[in-house]
Amino acid sequence: MITIGNFFFTYRNILFIVLYLLLFIPSPMLFSPEVFGEKYYLFPIILGLAVTFAGELIRGITIGLAYIIRGGKDRKVYAEKLVTEGIFRHCRNPLYVGNILMLLGVGILSNSLIYVAIVMPLFLFIYQTIVLAEENFLRNKFGVDFDNYCKRVNRWLINFNGLSETFSGMQFNYKRWILKEYNTLLVWLIGIFALLLFTYPQVVPDVNSRNTLFGVIVVFLLLVYGYIKYLKKSGKMTDSMA
Template identity: 45%
Template structure:
C-alpha cells in the first residue's frame, strides 16, 4: 500500500485532468431531476472547500512533497490537525464526491469516487510511513489521539479561538483549487442543461454561464497577480537586506 501511495503521490497532478474528462462523458444519469442533483453535489463540494479553507487558514502543514517525493518540514498537530490527521484530504474527497454528484454521472459516483478514496487512502499510508520514520514516538502518540479520517469535533470551538484565521494565506494557497472546481461546476451545469451541447450563444441562459466563467477567471488572475507581486516584493526586500 505504501508503494502504491508513493506512486500516486508522484502522479497526483495528472489524475484530476483525467477525472474532469470522465465527468463530461455521456454515461448513465443519476436522475432526470438535475436541479436536485446539482444542489446536493454543490452543497457537498462547498463543505469540502470550507474544510480545506479552515485547514489552511488556521494551522497549515507543509506536506507538498520535494522532488516528487513525500516530505514534511515538521509534525503539525494544531488547528484542524488536532481533530483529524488528514483534513486536507477529507476536503479533497468531499470535493470529488460533490463534483461527481453534480456531474449527474452514475459512472463518476460508482467508479470515480471509490477510486479516489482508494488513491487517497494509499497516499495517506505512504505519508504516515514517512512521518513514522521521521518523527517516531511523537507521531505514534499523535496517531493514538487523533483519527485518520473521521474528524473529532469535541473542542473545535477552542481550536477556532486559539488560532487566528489567515484569509490572505487561504486566498494565495487555495485560489487554483477553488477556481478549477467552481469552473467545473459551472461547465457541468451548462452541459447538463444542454447549453454546451448546442451552439454557444449569448442568448437566454448563455449570458449567465459566460458571465460566471468570466467572473471566476477574473478573480483567479487577480489573486494570482497579487500573490506573484508579494513574492516579488519579498525577494526585492531580501536582496536589499543582503546588500545592506
C-alpha cells in the same frame, strides 16, 4: 501499498486532473426523471453543491488555521514538522477529506452514476495508498510523536469535539487561504458552472444565453485569478498575519 502510494503521490496532480475530466463522460443518471419525477435535476444540484461546498469549507478552514506543506519535495513525500494544531487536532488528513467531498459533490452534481460508483472508489483507493505512504514517512521521521498523534486523532473521521476551542484559540488567516487555494478554486468553480449550465439546460433554457453566461463567468473568474496572482507575485498580498 506504500510503494503504490509513493507512485501516486509523484503523479497525483496529473491523475487528479484526469479524474476531474471524467466528470464529463457520458453516464447513466444517478437521479433519473423516471424515479425522481419531472424536477429530478433539483436533487443532484442541491445535494451536489452542498457536498462540494462542504469540502471546500473544510479545506479553507484547515489552510486558514494551520497550513501544512502539501506539495512534498522533489515530487516525494516530505514534511518539515509534524503539524498537529488547527483542524489537524481533529483529523489527520482534513485536506484530503475536503478533496474527497469536493470531488464527490461535483460527481453528484454531474448526475453521473459511473463517476459516483466507479471513479470515486478509485479516487478513495488512490488517497488511501498516498496516506499510507505519507504515514510511513512521518513515522520514520517523527517516531513516537507521530504514533501518539495517531492514537489521539483519526485518519479520516473528523472529531467535532473541541472545535470551538480550536477556533477561539487560533486566528483564521484568510490571506493564506486565498493565496494557497486560488488555483484549486479556479478549476473547481469553472467545473461547477460548466456542469450546472451544460448538464441542466433547465437552468438556462436558451442555448445562446447559456453560452454567453458561461463565457462571462469564465472571464470574470480568470480576471479574479489574474489579479490574485499579480498580488502574490508582486508581494502586495502575503500570508503574513500582520
